[in-house]
Amino acid sequence: MKGGPGPRIDIQALRALAVSLVVVYHFWPHRLTGGYVGVDVFFVISGFLITSHLLDHAPSSLRDLGEFWGRRIRRLLPAGLSVIAVTLTATWWIAPATLWDGTARQAVASAVYVQNWFLAREAVDYLAADNAATPVQHYWSLSVEEQFYLLWPVLLLAVGVVARRRGISVRRVAGVAVALLVAGSLLCSVLITDASAYFVTQTRVWELGLGGLVAVAAPRLSLLPAVVRLALVWSGLGLVTYASVEFDHATVFPGAAALVPVVGAALVIAADVRRGPLSPLWLMARRPLQVLGDLSYSIYLWHWPLVVLLPYALDGPVPGVVKLLGLCAVVLAAWATKTYVEDPLRGRRPLGLPLRRSFVFALTGALVIGSCGFALHRESEAQARQVAAPSPTEDPCYAAAALSQGSCDPHGSGDLYLPPLAAVDDKSRLFENGCVLQMDDTSRRTCTFGSDAPDATPVALVGNSHAAMWAPALELVAREHNWQVTAYLMYECYTVDRPIELPDQAATKACADWNTHVVDRVAGGRERLVVVSNRYYRTMAAAHGDRGASLELAHKASRRVLKRWVAADKRVLVIEDPPTPPTPNTPNCVAANPRDLGACDGSLKQTASPDPMAAVARTSPLDGVEVLDTTTDFCRDGRCYATIGGVVAYYDRSHVTATYVKSLTGRLDAATTAALGN
Template sequence: MTAMRPDPVEPTSGPVPHVASTASTADTERARRFRPELQGLRALAVVLVVAYHVWFGRVSGGVDVFFVISGFLITGQLFRSAARGKLRFRPMWARQAARLLPAAFTVLLACAVAGALLLPEARWQQTLHELFASAVFLENWQLAADSVDYAAQHNTQSVVQHFWSLSIQVQFYIVWPLLIALVALVAGQARERLRAHLLLTLSGLFAASLTFSVALTITNQPLAYFHSLTRVWEFALGGLLALTIDAIALPRRWRIALGWIGVVGLVACGALLRVDAVFPGVAALWPTGAACLVLIAGMTGSRIGADRILASRPVKYLGDLSYALYLWHWPVLIFFLVVRNQETVGVRGGLAIIAVSVALAVLTHHVVEEPIRRGPLTDRARWRGAAAGLALVLLAGGVWQFEAAQRANETATVGDSRHPGAMAVHAGAIDDVDPSVELIPPMVSAPDDFYRFPGWACAPMTHYPTSEACTMPLPDPAVPPAKRIVVVGDSHSQQYSAALAPVAQRNNWELVDMLKGACPFSTASEVDPANQDCVNWNAAVVDEIADLHPDAVFTLASRDVRAGLTEVTPPGFVAAWQRMNELGIPVIAVRDNPRFDPSFSPPDCLQQRGRGAPECGQPRADVYGPIPPYQVAPDVPPNVTFLDFSDHLCNAALCPAEIGNVLVYMDFNHVSATYMTSLAPVVEERLHQTLGW
């Protein structure tokens, strides 16, 4: 399934005060009591969100629209309360809790139960982390942390990932009243003075947040997408509109035009922009501006106005369902893809997903949301209900976590007769392995089965202090190391540390890792040509290695080992080796392992299709050519020794997902630490043969 980020939706809140100017005083007074077109705007946004997610694998820009609506509504409400001197936090937060939490906790509880029953075990731990983060409305920060953790950047989409947006909204609902109260304390209750102070404050927040959003989107867009502070300007924009909209007096024909421009702009946004790749920077002004135009247009009363459709009874009802529909559609979509073992949905599958989501939304709205929101509950009862809902979600997650931990502890020792891993290939006994023996690592542990330097000493690099060099402890610190090897490059170099570590321990070698995600050792930025930071890091690593002057450097010899691509040895690799040659340092360059499509998970495939399923691997001819590219690369210096373990990752026809009862891959492109550990004797033998150590 194409990577995408779910859009959020603002929950319905019943009658909405209207503060826009209309053609007459009477019309204005009526409009101030209710804004039916705003519910229609919610309905339109949620329809776009669902359709774009289900059929197009894209996001629609609805996240930004709903953040503007949130800022518009709550700022207007808080301003009026503060001006009357009746700004009370606890009742207000209790009402918000009654609106937001029942449906949210219902969906989270359902996701916990269904996830334990339907999701492949390899997806359990990630889903559990996000489930707990979503339950306390910190999911956006969980995803932000994953976005800067290279090992987590290839996580599959979880069934609760869409709670990132609701998390930001809840954080906003907590902080915004405190901000308004602080401004009111300074400005006093004089209405126009309070308005002026709020306009100044929100304008400053708008400018600061938008500037930060644009800057962070340029330098680290995935982090910017989930960062709370990059979204403040969208809430502030809605607040600014709430404070000024009653001063906007436009002719009716202009408002009709603005309404349609806003609607068309919102529909076109997701189709014309890659929202998930360029937001929330300056491009997010498109959907937020479209939302503002619809709000400014208000109720025109015209037969040809967009508000006639937005305010119609069916559309308004869909707006009432929008919050629950948003909460349900994403997990229904993900569970459908998992159960059907598909990456995309067709027309009929999409209609089925939407139908189930709407049915669940109707049930949730009438059975859960409305009785609690409209029932005669005290604030204390509402808080107790919220605590009970949270407890149920955490309890369900805790039971699931306990089961995951139990399965993760069901481990065996790699390298024994039951789990030979790579040694089954090396000994020519791969057909003698009993396929009924359980795989290691356990499926539930597979996504975390990556070598991360346990007990190593890590310290900032001298020439690049924001990056660390990690050194494995010597068996006997009193005995100088016999050899020193520096492992340098990206995660595909790092994974070989699992094979090199036991070799270094046995031979009293010092192992030092200098690594940066998506930055293989080269004079160029191979993964992203525009990433100058990668070039700078590699230049600093050369200086670092020159200072250390190890006995050898271990790095990659090739890349692009994937179906549809041609394995290459980039000129930048060769240039980096030449620099090592100038320093008199040998290079050990290893051929890269096969990679699968990013949407494919070998562990999931094995669990869904069964052990030994050939479709969980890939044909060797699709990824490896008969001659490694480095053998024909020009200007390869004499200091380079090449190692090729492709025969231990593939047989003559297939690169399988399991070998010797060991899971080969932890995700779509990294070899598991367990399998790499089983490769250690082969690595040791090759190093002794080729280097004479």
């Protein structure tokens, strides 16, 4: 088969390895912690194959570009759009309604291959960080590839023009152009360290480009002696294997770490290994591996919807035996997709139709998926407007009262006054109004709410997003007492006087500067009362990731801040951070367990969150500082609840819904009054 018309044996085997890594990682993430590098291996393979094709069939006109893109559409879109359509239907049928809207939006983004940018935007949205994965989320990598396929032939067309004008080799010019692009993209991959870096094209295109460099160098690589080829292929396989076993979720990725699997895949392709005593080609040529490689695209498409939807179908964790059966189903679906969807549409005149019809198909397919996605979105909106019971006014066990009244079932009387789909968007308006600064924001913007009267008493609300979530209740208290509240809020930036280690240097500095400004501003301001609340999540910078040392530093820093405000004659109320439910996303959990709300609850030990400022204020009391203990507002008898008195208490993993916060207005009123009274 070497040198024949068929695909290279080693590349087919590499495809099989790549898809196996990804699938095993997604089904058993704790068994193969770095299996996600299979996607990077795919990128290198795609870059090599496409660049090889373009060098052998160099585009010289717009017609050539159109033919190339038409072939790509016929090769990739029929299967891709078919799986999206089936997945949308399965999501509507199987998944809870809380997953519908996100899936609908991402399905449309996937159909037009901008899913990676959609996820990049959500990745930097702190309030979207706990959103459950949708069954089409894996299309982000296909979006990166499609964007590469769109731009790469244009680059090679420009390379051909330059080469012809200067009378030099196309490969030489291509080598320089690709090398520069790879270097620039790799630099972006190392320098961009925020949550979006995993998805954006500029941090990934170097991986495809490195495969392209191997294609450019192929004539020279073909002269390598057998012993060098063996060294390259085994080194490459070793690097990919090392990354898949040793990398995990804590590995900064892509960044420099991605060099390990990417260079490994490039070495395997560059080796173009021949048969021999020490060659792995005998194993690569095994029929199961070659078939797996041939089905790899369809397997990738089908496996992730099953991973996401199977737990909803079973109403709980998926047993190992069922996962194995699921894998068989994925392979069967992939075979059917390749046989009846992919293969009939290959070639220059697939199904007897001219290649230009490909663009009509692409547009039609995107419109169909868009229509289906919009229908699912509208259905999600309709269900969000539905409330299970008309009014909670006469229910003595409504919301927070369910825990304060010992005779009530903590979950409520049975009716859900705030169902999970409505809970998703039930949050403080401070989030919508941009009153909570992003981590790298240097604007020092604040917002005010409460009373607008000229003689209103100034009050400060200080902290991160977990302070903002208390605003619906604080606003009611403020209007009652003629207070005007100024909000000093920044995502993840809890209130200390030393730097916090945030995702990148810009955010770390912006947070440190913000905290310095806020502590000084409040100390020197007119506010009589300071209400402060924070989620302690990131570690202190000086602790270098040591959570124990960080907590100790945070205690000391919190005490210094409180002493500074007390010395400035401020009265301080520290609202202790509520327990965090054990589920990744509370509305999704409640929606998936409508008849067993207890499935989303947890013990106090499971859900308790460290709160350095509240701990300091409680264990080392300062005159003028009060603590509002929120444990009893979410827990009873050692059990903490996700749904309380018919209200879903959290709109993601840790932020409390505005409806539930409002039910604690009396508690907050009493606590602020006590703080001022002291």
